[in-house]
């Protein structure tokens with residue numbers, strides 16, 4: 001697989017804000033990709049067979065490797081194609097912006113999107129039956145959540161405060177990351193894009209022309225890198241054709257390597273993927289799962305924001 005043809009598949013759906021962040025990174029790096037559209041609501045049989053219990057979207061696939069969570073997807077895409085980098089002006093600050101946007105700002109957006117205005121849009125898109133399934137599914141997703149949650153009024157006030165400061169900052173430059181868009185832009189955009197898709201009335205941009213223009217610039221970027229489309233079972237054929245390239249074990253001294261563990265997000269969607277731990281370092285937790293027909297599957301999780309424990 002070359003940089004020109006890295007064999008990237010994104011499991012995602014059109015209206016997923018974290019997927020929009022991943023699509024923006026692919027676009028910024030001008031990486032070709034194949035789109036596998038997953039349903040907004042479980043079940044997602046092919047994906048579940050591949051990654052196990054992890055149930056969040058998006059997931060990046062490359063051969064028999066699966067990268068869960070946009071923070072790790074971003075790191076993987078940076079490793080595949082370092083230039084142009086999206087970590088300006090500083091990798092640490094970019095990752096902190098990513099983390100804040102993915103927690104506090106996203107929680108703020110979630111509180112607004114599930115207000116009656118947002119639910120009306122969902123009803124139009126999904127119909128009554130699917131909407132009921134979505135509401136049940138998302139209640140399950142948030143069950144035992146340990147993440148930040150906002151009351152709608154606090155969310156609306158926080159959003160206004162955020163828009164004011166963002167607008168001031170964007171008066172000085174085209175992007176938060178500088179002249180070129182970067183991880184901070186993609187991460188902060190995602191929750192605002194989410195509100196705009198489902199409940200645009202809650203994102204009043206009158207008086208925030210800099211934010212509006214910035215959102216439009218990022219929309220154009222996202223649309224500039226159209227994927228090829230493939231049906232859901234394409235991912236199985238890709239796995240079968242890929243070599244069984246077990247990750248190089250850089251942490252062999254950790255006694256847990258080689259044992260069975262369950263890995264899950266520390267915040268929400270806390271359903272574990274179970275497999276044999278193959279790699280554990282500051283960036284990743286990698287497990288190997290085995291499918292009788294497909295052979296070895298390597299599922300990668302970020303170290304930060306995920307927890308694991310031994311299972312028998």
Ligand SMILES: N[C@@H](CCC(=O)N[C@@H](CS)C(=O)NCC(=O)O)C(=O)O
Nearest residue numbers: 016017018055056057058069070071
């Ligand atoms: N921290 C994760 C969050 C992913 C996330 O919450 N994704 C949403 C969709 S945008 C999700 O999975 N919702 C439940 C679902 O689609 O089943 C990431 O960065 O990928």
